[in-house]
Amino acid sequence: MTAAFQPPGFDPGTVWLVGAGPGDPGLLTLHAAHALARADVVLHDALVSPEILALAAGARLEPVGKRAGGRRTAQMRINERLVQLARAGLRVVRLKGGDPLVFGRGSEEALALAAAGIALRIVPGISAGIGGTAAAGIPLTHRGLARSVAFVTGHDSTGGLPDSVDWQALSRGADVLVLYMGLRQIGAIAARLRAAGRPAGTRLAFISDATTPRQRVRTGTLEEAERIAAAIPAASPTLIVIGEVVALRPCIAAWQQAPPAHAAAVPSLATA
Ligand SMILES: C[S@@+](CC[C@H](N)C(=O)[O-])C[C@H]1O[C@@H](n2cnc3c(N)ncnc32)[C@H](O)[C@@H]1O
Structure with missing residues (x-):
């Protein structure tokens, strides 16, 4: 101090x-x-x-x-x-x-x-949605590319897709979506976003164990979402970022230093 x-x-x-x-x-x-x-x-x-x-x-x-x-x-x-x-x-x-x-x-x-x-x-x-995305080299806003961002939970208290989330409105209403606890439901979420008009080629990133030495970022498109998610251990806390800002990551991350070694293991979370 x-x-x-x-x-x-x-x-x-x-x-x-x-x-x-x-x-x-x-x-x-x-x-x-x-x-x-x-x-x-x-x-x-x-x-x-x-x-x-x-x-x-x-x-x-x-x-x-x-x-x-x-x-x-x-x-x-x-x-x-x-x-x-x-x-x-x-x-x-x-x-x-x-x-x-x-x-x-x-x-x-x-x-x-x-x-x-x-x-x-x-x-x-x-919050992981702010710190984890920054640590992965993914800006949530970027002039000309993204002016709005929404933070959304990917499941409700039963583990199912939250009924109260209006995916159609969300798809149109925010340039970037950050999903917490979305791993298990990403197939259903991707389908709803595509039905609401988001192109199959919309970029997305899965950020697991963000800010720790085990941080891992997997990128792809909305149509590949379920396949990518299947390879991620359920115990790894994971955020999903959906939006064209993901395209900026290679330019930034190439020069971004890794999370510090003292940021040791974050214990796993059942609902990740
Ligand atoms: C119950 S929520 C708690 C969120 C927390 N209060 C926050 O503000 O970050 C737990 C979810 O947050 C996300 N999360 C938390 N820490 C994370 C990390 N280090 N890396 C990636 N996602 C993380 C994951 O989606 C995880 O399933």
Whole structure:
């Protein structure tokens, strides 16, 4: 921490909902590092690397989320645990991959804390859709090529294609689509986008384990999407970028340095 940076006080009996970024510990915010250093207890998702958890040296770590002990931890149970720990007078960090309020159910936790009268702070993190695409050398906007971008989830709570997403409107409404958790449903999504008028040759990229040393980018077209997806391990967290900006990647990535070695393995995520 620099002398000029004064982190906010982390009071006992409060909860900080903290974004851990896409994987590389170097992409944590100063607030996140401060919170981890001061926390008494950290409830963390599976998608947070050991290197980041090591910053919480004085805290008890409680794994929750997708793969805690091989089981899902029910969201209600996490909400109750946060309230319980705060009421016990602890400094509680709820650490989530990326940004806590982007496809991470952080808003449900914030609402539960507010309903219980627990003071909270939300520490934004770099969402995978922003940090992961940049690390892959794919700009989300580019003058003359893309002026709008939409972030979309590729599945609903049952694992199926989200009914509430209007793929036709989305296809026309945004130049670039960034799909989170889209691997399993990419065949159905590609079919809907093509039916809505996106050409079969529309470029797309799959970015797996972004910002870690295992980062891997696979590119192709909408008509090749399902075949490319089939080769990606389900356990690798993967983003899918659809749009002509993908064509810029070879020019940028040829000169882009690899993710730093300290950005160690991001644990796998069942729903990737
Ligand atoms: C439950 S969502 C959580 C998103 C997170 N809150 C965020 O803002 O990035 C998990 C999905 O985010 C994407 N994701 C997260 N980290 C990633 C990474 N390092 N590389 C590629 N995709 C990632 C994948 O699509 C993964 O299935």
